[in-house]
Amino acid sequence: MIQASKIIGxxxxxxGLIGAGVGIGVVxxxxxxxxxxxxxxRGQLFSYAIxxxxxxxATG
Amino acid sequence: MVSLSNSLSFISxxxxxxxxxxxxxxxxxILANMEITVTNIGFYLIVGVSIAFILNGLATxxxxxxxxxxxxxxxxxxxxxxxxxxxxxxxxxxxxxxxVNNLIGMIPYGFASTSHFVLTFSxxxxxxxxxxxxxLQKHGLEFFSLFVPAGCPLALLPLLVLVxxxxxxxxxxxxxxxxxxxxxxxxxxxxxxxxxxxNIMTSGFIFFFMAxxxxxxxxxxxxxxxxIAFIQSxxxxxxxxxxxxxxxxxx
Amino acid sequence: xxxxxxxxxxxxxxxxxxSPAGLGAAKDAVRMSRVVDFYTKLPKGPAPPRKTPGLxxxxxxxxxxxxxSGMPIVHVIVGIMAIGYAQAYYFHIxxxxxxxx
Numbered sequence: 001m002i003q004a005s006k007i008i009g010x011x012x013x014x015x016g017l018i019g020a021g022v023g024i025g026v027v028x029x030x031x032x033x034x035x036x037x038x039x040x041x042r043g044q045l046f047s048y049a050i051x052x053x054x055x056x057x058a059t060g
Numbered sequence: 061m062v063s064l065s066n067s068l069s070f071i072s073x074x075x076x077x078x079x080x081x082x083x084x085x086x087x088x089x090i091l092a093n094m095e096i097t098v099t100n101i102g103f104y105l106i107v108g109v110s111i112a113f114i115l116n117g118l119a120t121x122x123x124x125x126x127x128x129x130x131x132x133x134x135x136x137x138x139x140x141x142x143x144x145x146x147x148x149x150x151x152x153x154x155x156x157x158x159x160v161n162n163l164i165g166m167i168p169y170g171f172a173s174t175s176h177f178v179l180t181f182s183x184x185x186x187x188x189x190x191x192x193x194x195x196l197q198k199h200g201l202e203f204f205s206l207f208v209p210a211g212c213p214l215a216l217l218p219l220l221v222l223v224x225x226x227x228x229x230x231x232x233x234x235x236x237x238x239x240x241x242x243x244x245x246x247x248x249x250x251x252x253x254x255x256x257x258x259n260i261m262t263s264g265f266i267f268f269f270m271a272x273x274x275x276x277x278x279x280x281x282x283x284x285x286x287x288i289a290f291i292q293s294x295x296x297x298x299x300x301x302x303x304x305x306x307x308x309x310x311x
Numbered sequence: 312x313x314x315x316x317x318x319x320x321x322x323x324x325x326x327x328x329x330s331p332a333g334l335g336a337a338k339d340a341v342r343m344s345r346v347v348d349f350y351t352k353l354p355k356g357p358a359p360p361r362k363t364p365g366l367x368x369x370x371x372x373x374x375x376x377x378x379x380s381g382m383p384i385v386h387v388i389v390g391i392m393a394i395g396y397a398q399a400y401y402f403h404i405x406x407x408x409x410x411x412x
Binding site: 076081083100107111114115117118119164167168169170171 | 367370371375383387388391392394395396398399402403
């Protein structure tokens with residue numbers, strides 16, 4: 001029983017990754033929105049997006 | 061329950077891959093029992109640095125020019141078009157060092173030196189401390205205006221200075237933590253997934269074909285980890301540049 | 312006045328184009344044969360690629376420069392895998408040969 005709860009707890013602990021996933025999704029969604037509105041800023045926005053991706057990824 | 065714990069004991073600890081082992085050691089009963097040791101992290105750091113040296117010596121073309129142009133544009137855009145150029149050699153070698161060590165970690169049976177907080181923290185603390193000394197040397201006591209946000213009401217000043225100071229100090233930790241945590245998390249994930257795949261594959265004939273699904277996940281995550289090796293070294297370098305810029309220009 | 316008159320006279324005399332010594336031309340033939348000899352001994356065709364000096368010069372000629380390839384990466388990967396497997400075997404694998412953990 002304790003063993004099973006330990007394993008279930010391990011699984012539950014990984015749900016924290018949901019937040020990192022949402023964060024990465026928001027970052028790249030916002031990148032697409034920004035590039036769609038102003039395609040000339042693509043390079044600059046992409047480097048910011050990579051930075052944001054790394055920040056979001058670091059929490060996961 | 062017995063069978064469950066049995067099958068669990070099959071899985072070795074996923075943290076085994078980060079273990080530091082002694083390869084060569086010299087214990088001498090002189091100079092307060094000095095002990096000079098080459099561990100596997102030291103060995104792989106030496107290997108990484110020699111790879112970087114040899115690649116930079118041999119590469120006369122494409123290899124170098126792409127990386128050079130990328131890092132040069134980062135330095136120029138982040139720091140300054142004229143004053144930032146002297147930091148380029150430092151930033152370039154930092155990038156190559158982190159990238160090569162990340163990629164050595166991605167090789168099977170390799171060893172991820174950058175997954176060790178000792179290494180990344182020593183790099184990041186050195187960088188932030190160096191940037192602070194640079195700012196103090198350049199601006200004197202005026203450097204502390206970095207902690208005062210422009211145009212804030214006087215009543216809020218103590219609080220804001222405290223917050224800014226904390227955020228400045230936490231750069232030390234966050235810079236190194238981000239790199240090492242990413243590498244550790246990626247390697248743990250790959251190890252857990254691949255040992256799961258191995259256990260499924262060896263447990264029967266039909267299971268061998270069923271395990272092709274988790275195997276495809278392992279391959280996909282390996283690609284992701286390769287991308288993260290590049291992205292993390294780039295982010296490390298970009299943040300280093302922005303810290304140097306903060307010290308040079310005070311906002 | 313007299314100077315100009317002298318020059319006028321000198322232009323009147325024709326240059327000495329042919330002489331008995333010049334007609335024989337034996338000296339020039341010897342020289343020409345030496346020149347021809349020198350140029351026939353020179354290497355023909357496009358210049359061979361220069362060898363890079365140094366310890367890794369041959370390696371650099373083979374995989375970098377003109378005919379760049381990705382093979383150095385493969386060499387590094389194979390080398391590190393060999394070293395890493397040796398270490399893993401020494402520290403870990405040989406203790407679990409018959410009993411998996």
